[in-house]
Amino acid sequence: MLVRLIEMIENNAASMAKELKGKLLSDPSTSSYQTLVDQTLYQNIFEIYSRLGHWLLRDSEKGEVRTHYSSIGRQRFEEGFPLHEIIQALVATKRHIWDTVLEKGIMRTTRELDSAVDFITYLNRFFDMAIYYTTLGYYRELQLQQAS
């Protein structure tokens, strides 16, 4: 059942990425994302949704999350993004997953609710790590700049 929830997101990755891209581009609290090339922004979101199973279940030591998101943090610093906008975008990415799960109405039976609890645990663990390492990458780059 947990796998079914993940597959549902992966199978809807393209439309979900398109929807979230639209939200980020129109939301004033993530206005820096308007400076990214549209295709890059779409691809970054699609990369999370289409490989959700990998991020949530297979990267158990979170090594890839560390490398990938530290690098995103450094890159966004170089591009001049305020950190809170990056955090806001990651939170919106997570919420969009949860909203889609609720919208599809697949939490009726006890078994489905049980899986939802597991799903919440994995989803939050991944996004907590993603936000933490993005902040770390961003912050280290800021320290380097301030030191030089």
Place this chain on the structure above:
Amino acid sequence: MLTKKIIDLIEANALQLSKEIKRELLLHQSTRSYQKIDEKILHDWIYDVCSRFSYWLDEDREKGEVQQHYKNLGRERLLQGFELPEVISALYLTKRRLWAFIAASREADSALNLNQIVEASFLLVRFFDHAVLHVSEGYEESLRSKYGYEAPLSNPERLSEAIAAKQKLEQPIYEEPKLPSLCFTKGMIRFG
């Protein structure tokens, strides 16, 4: 409210939970600066969140009061010498412990149903999402006032310039040549 029972449980166990979270913050390598804080003060910081959970989870407060509280916290932590990743990690460790407590409550109390657990987790996640976001905003404000650092795209003029540059970049470099329109005039072909 479905989740009231769970929130009450957190508040009733706030003292014990605060002790456990404090221990975790003191041992975890991502929150090393917390070792420099007086243990009593650290305990009070954590206890304040755990013991007033239902107060904090009120949606109106989340929009105003929680925002202000965590922005102030972000500003203070910079002045106290904490690194922002440490502050965020401390919030996540707190959330993780509370989530483990909620999940375990179900086994201890069979009257709690899964709907309540899912709803409580939703509130918990939303609360900490707000907290992390506003702590970062406050921390960035302090970076600006204390060290003069401001992310370039925070400046509306620079943001507009960067958006214009991107739009220029996205314009197609090669434009499809327009074919001349053909007109027929008395049996002759004339290019329009």
